[in-house]
Amino acid sequence: MLRLLSCKLWERVNGGINIGPLSCAQSSGFHSSQSYFAPRSFFGVEDFLDDDNSRPYTYQKEKKSKNPNKHVSFKQRTVAYMEPFTLDVFISKRFVSASITHRVTSKQVAVAGTNSKDIKAVLKSRSDILACLAVGRILADRAREADVYTASYTPRERDKFEGKIRAVVQSLIDSGIDIKVFLD
Structure with missing residues (x-):
């Protein structure tokens, strides 16, 4: 949720310019009272704040093919x-x-x-x-x-x-x- 709000705010400030796969989190600058956006770290605590951890990790029940584009013959179907x-x-x-x-x-x-x-x-x-x-x-x-x-x-x-x-x-x-x- 925090990630979503910060990215929406980032898009408003920059006129809809998206910075790609990086997500943004708000942090404050040292020498000014202004806040700016920095790329989110991959190893920091904030990586886990927005994740939905209410469900335990479960494996997918159905078997999926390693190749999703694999042709299944008429006879097999x-x-x-x-x-x-x-x-x-x-x-x-x-x-x-x-x-x-x-x-x-x-x-x-x-x-x-x-x-x-x-x-x-x-x-x-x-x-x-x-x-x-x-x-x-x-x-x-x-x-x-x-x-x-x-x-x-x-x-x-x-x-x-x-x-x-x-x-x-x-x-x-x-x-x-x-x-x-x-x-x-």
Whole structure:
């Protein structure tokens, strides 16, 4: 506020001449009772008087490209709308879970896992290949109820498309859900 007032006063005195990137603060002269304007120091206390310190420093939440003029291809902009459903498979040492998510709204359309009560009672083991096949069949039934017949699957970086993950995807395909697998 002080900076704003002093710069407005400076513009009035000098007829609207701006001195560029430097901002001005008022200081008084030694040998006269007149006041004059001097360039503001970069390291003085007055640098912090006008700053709004009511909010703590926070990082920007959204990811911004290092190059704001970078071209984003048509495919990158439209792939979420052309193939709106994605399959997510999570396998731990104790459980298997899979879900189909709508990419644009980030809502889960169908979910199945070996940790749920109805599947837990039927299976002998909750993390073997038979459990993965059961999760795939149940997920396919729930996806059909939600009118989802196609989905895309991209494995995580640490996952290989073999074994239990492949069993879940294969059981979905066998149950009538068209899965498009993207392998790098």
